[in-house]
Amino acid sequence: MxxxxxxxxxxxxxxxxxxxxxxxxxxxxxxxxxxxxxxxxxxxxxxxxxxxxxxxxxxxxxxxxxxxxxxxxxxxxxxxxxxxxIDADDLATIIYTSGTTGRPKGVMLSHENISSNAITSVGQLDDFETGPEGEVVISFLPLTHVFARMLQYAFVYRGVSVYFVHPDNLVEALPKVRPTVFASVPRVLEKVYAGIKKKVMAMTGIQKSIGEWGLEVAQEYDMTEPGSALYKAKHAIADRLVFRKWRAALGGRVKYIVVGGAALQPDLANILSAAGITALQGYGLTETSPVITYTRPWRNKPGTVGEPLPGVEVKIADDGEILTRGPHVMQGYYKAPEKTDEVIEDEGWFHTGDIGEFDEEGFLKITDRKKDLFKLSTGKYVMPQPIENRMGSDPLVDNAVVVGSDRKFCTALVFPNQDQVRAQAKEFGLDPEQAIDDLLAEPDIVNAFRSIVQGANEGMDHWSTVKRFALIPDELTVESDLLTPTLKIRRPKVHEAYADEIEALYYEGDEPPGDRTERGAVLVEV
Known part of the structure; x- marks a missing residue:
């Protein structure tokens, strides 16, 4: 501050x-x-x-x-x-990036930056009902972040009601507000889905059987394929017995969830769609006001971040970096012209720092952050996000951080979802009330996480697979400064905070010198 x-x-x-x-x-x-x-x-x-x-x-x-x-x-x-x-090109706001490294930079956005982005973005929702009787929006993301700010302006521009709630009160507010639209970051949706699975696991008898069957039907759904007649029949039954309850938990009227801040896992996008809720994935940065691309209701492809907004140009540089140009690009960094020159070319192209590619249909896919790319001592380059996302898609995993810069192989710091671990322990017949570090050392729990990492490794380049990992009995939080306000991992700070655990993962020989670190982390060989 x-x-x-x-x-x-x-x-x-x-x-x-x-x-x-x-x-x-x-x-x-x-x-x-x-x-x-x-x-x-x-x-x-x-x-x-x-x-x-x-x-x-x-x-x-x-x-x-x-x-x-x-x-x-x-x-x-x-x-x-x-x-x-006031002119359209005048400075409207300075938004300081939360930043995963170093001090925050002041991003200067003009009135045109914000208004063009807001008006164009909301204009892509062709069935968006305006006015007092139109859509109802609930807002719980921090307004210090450009994503929430821009959407607020967009919704007010369209004349709809916006209800602001604290994230801690979201569950109680949803059935009262009954929103039709809300914005979220993927981590919140992942936790909601993990909560649904936890409730199903806690059920008994026929209710549990129906709940598990509903989850299976949702996991089979693919919004890009119509599905067989048999699947459509199963889906219709699951909708009446299971999915309507999911919608009711969100207020019963949600049409769209606008997702930004990080990549939404394709499986989760399909599961939401199976339940009758369309997740619209967007991509952008504070420096781009923020939206560069997003999926439309009528052109929605899981695993991508959609297509460029009208008036927004996007191209892929020779090294794979995503570049963009248009009315959404910031004026520059406040009091830092040299940093501005590092990211904006003379021709107006802004360097996002993200690596990506367009598929054959013109949808953009983000593969990693350029600054997150690291090189092993063998000379091979590793993109950590794909394998981290795979691990993080399992309800047992809260966060995962792949490390290996200047090392012979990759390892990972795995931060379990402690509620899910306790629920899993109960399934295994273990005492769920014992200390979390003791639970993480239980062979059944260790094997459950080993299976997750092995599954995440499948199909990856062999040098980028995780060979060992540490189960950390901690939670990464915004308050600890290890996550940004939009729940992105601050990698350098995590590396610094858990330097001992990282060092312990690179032990010599086939067996660790001990099964736990001083902090209580459990070391596991994949």
Missing amino acids: QYVAEHAEIDALVVFNPKRLAQAAEILPDLPRIDTVVLCDPGDAEDERPELPDRVEVLTLDAVQERGRTSVDDQAAAIEELRAQ
């Missing part, structure tokens, strides 16, 4: 609640430009506010809105004059 405040030279700070105000109080003495703090939710602790510098005025959001209403009445002409001076 302090770095961004200093770098952007801000005069006012908006905080959500008293907890955030207390955090701001620690740095405000070192930020002399700031003289106003807006507190969105004052809570019940008026008398417990932290001590702030005398220059700082604290306003509630209600007070700011009242001042705005007064200004509209008293200064209408002045406001209109200011509005008339």
Whole structure:
């Protein structure tokens, strides 16, 4: 917070609640430009506010809105004059990238950057009902992220209702709001699906049999193929017995889930589609406002991120990097022209840093991040994301990080989904209440994870397969700074935090010197 405040030279700070105000109080003495703090939710602790510098005025959001209403009445002409001076190319916002490495960069986006992206994106939804009686949107992604910001503008532009909820309250809010559209990152959807599987595993008797059968029917679904008459009959029955309950858990009316921030696994896209929910996968970056490509309802291909938006150009460089040009590309990095020149060519092509390819139908596929590519000591290059995505598609795996730079072979740090591990332990007849590091050392649990890694290795280049892995009894979180706000892994920080585990994976010989590290991680040979 302090770095961004200093770098952007801000005069006012908006905080959500008293907890955030207390955090701001620690740095405000070192930020002399700031003289106003807006507190969105004052809570019940008026008398417990932290001590702030005398220059700082604290306003509630209600007070700011009242001042705005007064200004509209008293200064209408002045406001209109200011509005008339704004040009489409003027700076609208600076969004600081969460960044997986280094300090965040301030991305300068103009009014045209954002408005063109928002209007064009929502315009691709041909059956999107507008106005007060139209679609109902629920928003739970952080508005500090460009994906949520752009969608907010797009939905308001189309005149529909947007309900904002905290992610912690999402489950309770869905049946009340009953949204028809919402945006998500893949990790949230993966957790929702893992939760469904967990509930099925906990069932008994005929209910469990029906639930497991419904999962099998969903897993067989392929939105690109019509399916046989027999499958269609099975699907119709599964829809009545199983899928309608899934839809009900999301409020019962969801038509679209707009997915961004990372790649959605093809299997999960098909499973959602089997349940009557269309997942529209998009691709972009903060620097591109953000959407570059996305799948349309009538042209939706799992495993891809769709086709370019109208007016957006995309090409693949000789080294496989995705380049893009158009009205969506940022003005540059704030106070960093040299960094801007590194990513935007004179002809306007922006270097995304992602590796990808177009398939024969013109759909873009992302294969990896250029900066994530690493080289083994043998000289072979490894793209870690494909195998990480395979491992992460299993409900038992929360996150997986493949490592191996300058090493002879690849290994992985595997962060289990602890709730799923306990549910699996119960299935194996183990005590699910024992300490998680003890559970991870149980032979049945180890073998379950070994099977996951072996399955992820299948069909991969032999040098990119994982030879050993560590089961880490921790969770990667945004609060620990090991995940970005959109749940992407901060690789360098994970490598640093788990350097001992990585080193332990590269032991000499066929057997590890011990079955656990000091942190309690379990070392496993594939």
